[in-house]
Every structure is written in C-alpha cells, then in structure tokens.
Amino acid sequence: MISPDNFNFQNSWLFWILGSSVSLSMYDLCKKASVKNNSVFPTLFLTTFSGWAALSLILLFSGRMSAAVDIAPMHILLLLVKSFIVGASWTATYLALRTLPITSAAPIRASGPFWTLIGAVLIFSEIPRAVQAIGMVFVLAGCVFFSLSSSRDGSSGGLKAVVLAFLGTVLGSCSALYDKHLMQSIGIAPLTVLWWFLGGMMAMYAVIAIFNHKGFRWRFTMPLTGILLTASDAFYFTAIAMPEAQISVLSLIRRSSIVLTFFIGGALFRECDIRRKAFALAAILVGVVLLCLS
Secondary structure (H helix, E strand, O other): OOOOOOOOHHHOHHHHHHHHHHHHHHHHHHHHHHHOOOOHHHHHHHHHHHHHHHHHHHHHHOOOHHHHHOOOHHHHHHHHHHHHHHHHHHHHHHHHHOOOOHHHHHHHHHOHHHHHHHHHHHHHOOOOOHHHHHHHHHHHHHHHHHHHHHOOOOOOOHHHHHHHHHHHHHHHHHHHHHHHHHHHHHOOOHHHHHHHHHHHHHHHHHHHHHHOOOOOOOOOHHHHHHHHHHHHHHHHHHHHOOOOOOHHHHHHHHHHHHHHHHHHHHHHOOOOOHHHHHHHHHHHHHHHHHHHHO
C-alpha cells in the first residue's frame, strides 16, 4: 500500500488518468459541435490533422521527434493496425453523433469500461472480484435500460445511430487492450504510439474525404477537438505505460468524463428527456464506482 509520506502524485498513473478524463470530456463536447449535421470524413481529417500537428510541434521542440520517427518496421506495422482499429471506431462514433443526441451517445460511450474489463479478463487474466462482478452487472443493466430508452427519444438517428455508437465503443475497448500490449508488453513509448497512429488515421481520412466531402462546413471547434484528444491520449498513454497500471481500472476512471459530458452537453445542445436518460447513466456510474472501489 502507498502511504501519504512516499506517494508522489505526479508520478502516479492516477494523476495522468484524471487529466485524461477531463480532457476527454471537453473533447466529446467539441466533437459533437464539429460533426453535428456535418460531413463526417472531412471533419475527421481536420480534427486528426490538428491533433497530429500539435503533437509534432511538441516532439520537435522537445527534441524527441527523431526518437518517435526512428522505430523498427515491425513496430510501424503494429501502430498502423492501431490506426485501423481507432479509425473504424471514430468513423462509427462520428456517424452516430451526426444525429444522435449527446445525452444518448454519452451513456453508450460510458459502457466502454465494461467491454474493456471483459477483454482484460479474457486476454490478460485480470479476474474480477465479487465487487467487480456486481459493478459489471450495474453497467450492463444501465446499457440495456438506455437502449430501451433511446428507442423512444425521437432522435433522427434512430436504431442505426445507436448501433453505430455501440460499435464505436466496442472498437474503442479493443484499442485500449491493444494499447496495453503495445506499451507494456512491447515497450513502445507513449508519444511514439500517439504520433504514428494519428498519422496513419490522418492519411486514411484524407483519401476518403476526397470522395466524401459533400455538405462540409468549417467550424472552429474542429482544431480544438483534435488538440483535446491528443492531450487526453497523451495523458492516458503515459498512465498505461506505468507497470503498476491495470487497463481495466484506467479505462473505468477515464470514462468518468461521462458526467461532465452528459450534463454540460445536455445544456449546451438543449437536448430533451435528460431526466429519463439519467437513470441509465446513474446505473452505469454506480457500476463504474464499484469497479473503481474494488
């Protein structure tokens, strides 16, 4: 156990994951503002480019660019696989957010730790204790309740948008599990992972956006979206790289950003029926708290 006398907060994974959670909440709000009723792939390209460019400047001025670029070809291939996984996750999520209210999308995204925990059990043998099992039941119950609730909220996205949001969430959990393999098992530096996978997605979205740009409108939140995500992922990857960090716990705490996203987003976008959706959110949060306490 870590005592207050020898605990260095800034050297703890908790410091980094809390920073990631706050940044992720602001990212979710900017993402919704950027993609709402907008062309998806040009938006994805511009947000990804903004984050990649900001990270490139940080690496360049800190003297770490050469270390990030000069890596083994096999590592590049593994990072491009991550680009594909995350790119598919973002595409599904952005397509859902075009029409799905943020108060509907946020609880779905909050279920991500549940799927990550399942993967951690199956792949990394992180066996849940009794309290964790109860927390998993709460998260699953909240997801089911939310799905039933969303089918009656009258959103123009309908069932298709809900399915896309769930698909994006599950793919995001696959990416989180892959992150642990890249940084703890293989030992690739966090910012190197971030720079390569953002670059891979940027190239992929640039090609697709050439043929899918109809109805695109520029919004000032686009560069903010990319920069906030880069900050969130940089904090998150730094936490994952620490040997004592467990991916299932990190994912849960990071997804606590749902609280800010749900209430601030509901107010900003003037979405309705928040009270009914809040019941599903409450069940998910109870499950997340139980998992964190365990």
